[in-house]
Amino acid sequence: MLKYNNLLEINDLYVNFERYAGKAEVLNGVNLSVNASEKVGLVGESGCGKSLTVKTIMNLLPEKRIEVEGSIKYKGKDILNLSHESRKKIIGKEVVMIFQDPMSSLNPVFKVGQQMEENLWWNHYLDAKPSSFLKRRFKKEKREKLRNTIIKTLNEVRIPDTERVLNSYPFQLSGGMRQRILIAMALASEPTLLLADEPGTALDVTTQKQIITLLNELVDKKDLAILMITHNLGLIRETTHRVYIMYGGNIVESAKTKEIFNNPLHPYTEGLLASVPKLTAEGVGEGIEGTVPNYLNIGTNCRFEPRCKYATKRCKNEKPKMFEIKPEHFVACFNPLERGDKHA
Amino acid sequence: MKFNLIENFQKNWYKFYQNKTSVVGLIIVITIVLMAIFAPYVTPYPQQAGVFTDFNNTFKSPSFNYIFGTDEVGRDVFTRIIFGFRFSLILAATVLLIGVPLGTILGIMAGYFGGWVEILIMRFTDMMLSIPPLVMALSISAVLSPNLRNMMIALAAIWWTWYTRLVRSIVVSLRNENFIKALKIMGIGDFHIMFVEILPNCVSQILVKMTLDIAFIIQLGAGLSFLGLGAQPPTPALGTMISYGTTHLPTFWWLTVFPALGILFLVFGFNWLADGLKDVLDVEV
Numbered sequence: 001m002l003k004y005n006n007l008l009e010i011n012d013l014y015v016n017f018e019r020y021a022g023k024a025e026v027l028n029g030v031n032l033s034v035n036a037s038e039k040v041g042l043v044g045e046s047g048c049g050k051s052l053t054v055k056t057i058m059n060l061l062p063e064k065r066i067e068v069e070g071s072i073k074y075k076g077k078d079i080l081n082l083s084h085e086s087r088k089k090i091i092g093k094e095v096v097m098i099f100q101d102p103m104s105s106l107n108p109v110f111k112v113g114q115q116m117e118e119n120l121w122w123n124h125y126l127d128a129k130p131s132s133f134l135k136r137r138f139k140k141e142k143r144e145k146l147r148n149t150i151i152k153t154l155n156e157v158r159i160p161d162t163e164r165v166l167n168s169y170p171f172q173l174s175g176g177m178r179q180r181i182l183i184a185m186a187l188a189s190e191p192t193l194l195l196a197d198e199p200g201t202a203l204d205v206t207t208q209k210q211i212i213t214l215l216n217e218l219v220d221k222k223d224l225a226i227l228m229i230t231h232n233l234g235l236i237r238e239t240t241h242r243v244y245i246m247y248g249g250n251i252v253e254s255a256k257t258k259e260i261f262n263n264p265l266h267p268y269t270e271g272l273l274a275s276v277p278k279l280t281a282e283g284v285g286e287g288i289e290g291t292v293p294n295y296l297n298i299g300t301n302c303r304f305e306p307r308c309k310y311a312t313k314r315c316k317n318e319k320p321k322m323f324e325i326k327p328e329h330f331v332a333c334f335n336p337l338e339r340g341d342k343h344a
Numbered sequence: 345m346k347f348n349l350i351e352n353f354q355k356n357w358y359k360f361y362q363n364k365t366s367v368v369g370l371i372i373v374i375t376i377v378l379m380a381i382f383a384p385y386v387t388p389y390p391q392q393a394g395v396f397t398d399f400n401n402t403f404k405s406p407s408f409n410y411i412f413g414t415d416e417v418g419r420d421v422f423t424r425i426i427f428g429f430r431f432s433l434i435l436a437a438t439v440l441l442i443g444v445p446l447g448t449i450l451g452i453m454a455g456y457f458g459g460w461v462e463i464l465i466m467r468f469t470d471m472m473l474s475i476p477p478l479v480m481a482l483s484i485s486a487v488l489s490p491n492l493r494n495m496m497i498a499l500a501a502i503w504w505t506w507y508t509r510l511v512r513s514i515v516v517s518l519r520n521e522n523f524i525k526a527l528k529i530m531g532i533g534d535f536h537i538m539f540v541e542i543l544p545n546c547v548s549q550i551l552v553k554m555t556l557d558i559a560f561i562i563q564l565g566a567g568l569s570f571l572g573l574g575a576q577p578p579t580p581a582l583g584t585m586i587s588y589g590t591t592h593l594p595t596f597w598w599l600t601v602f603p604a605l606g607i608l609f610l611v612f613g614f615n616w617l618a619d620g621l622k623d624v625l626d627v628e629v
Contacts, residue, residue, distance in 0.1 A: 088531030097526075101522060122530050
């Protein structure tokens, strides 16, 4: 396989929503790249535009009253301008996504086995028509072949008692089980890039750990690239190579994971790290005052300025650009922090 | 939400069996349907259902020979009631066969596409809903002639609206579920998503509403027949029989009371059956 240095490359992505009250400029020039077989984290508060970025990649945005500018390149091809047919060959096959909520990601009226079969089938026959979908139900040989592939993938995600699981409805399975099935379904098409939108958030902590460990093992084994979206900083620290910190529709800081945790330079990153409760300290973490900005008629100031402890006059009038402050450490701030390894 | 009636038959039967009235309903419905299908074989005088006169036996009170008595031209009332079930069931079946697919398709389209499609379909539905069935049947009978077929057309023309509303409300809540998003990501067509993925999610609700509606349609059909808008004599429709029986009240009470009891049984049977199905399918209507 050809190794792409930049498997996924997002350049100056703007996403604006036209609302009755005005224009909501949500994504404001996002630059992001994922290399082949690299694990990248995307971190930020709720409402920062993380999920929106992923939805834009997966072409899940509503069609009306929305403006998308910029480019999203996958293997050098701009997937925003592809035709429906050629996009179908990339999205859902080479670029796959794991949703946040395993509860609503499976159709409640079909058995798990049926759904996995269908998923595989659609992946193998990209130009399938609904009529051929009905026909294949009668082809027994093909079904058995699919069945064997499915059992193999289920074993890969360590589901015991595959026969029972395949013959049960989604509501009969636990959340962790369903998330495993979703992972198996996502990996069944042999993708190169996996977008994981908070893969463990809806699960309890122990299950979450199992799922994340499993996901990581599979990603290592199959040599995938993964873009992991999460609130969980501990998880980012353990699993990713590189991190993007997102705030208010902007990438505000990006560096190697170790570098970010040891030496955060953007005030927002510092706040995020400080908000994690520590075992050795009293009470919950410090947190950051204020909330995510309202994107309607937002000004040209730095979007973090209203909440920033270090804001100056310049921050009110100008939007900071990303610059390389150290090798491979980018930050978008006029007053990046200057201090040593406080969080080491 | 779970459409696995046949598969977990034992479990579902247990749930159904818990409510004894629904079992009674099931028995009534099965008996009535079987009797209606095999009407010529189970009735004592099948030739007396339609055009028949026997002036020796007019207005006989219920006896061993004529268990529900005879009417003004000597026809056996029991025979006519059994044949009357036929017409009631045919009416309900036809109205539902036209109304349910039409309403379901429109409801899925309205819920799935949203926007202008939804506005057009739902406002048209509201418009049709505002016409009472009786008025609709009256106007259709005024334009065409009053008979069973036109009554079916009149009822079917307004009956789909309820299914449109029901299905739309389910589809709207499913539209943004992740499994639909996943299908969209894979580039699967709208047609497949609507009818292969979403439709099975609505089946249990539609099924329960259908069983409830059968009773309602039968009642309405009897009402329209009573007013002379449905089946015309000598067709043995229950409503028509009651209507003609009222002219001989109270002396020849059996002409009115027994057809009315027939309707009562039909309606109770289907309503109780619907209750049981509701328990099995976990549906709130």
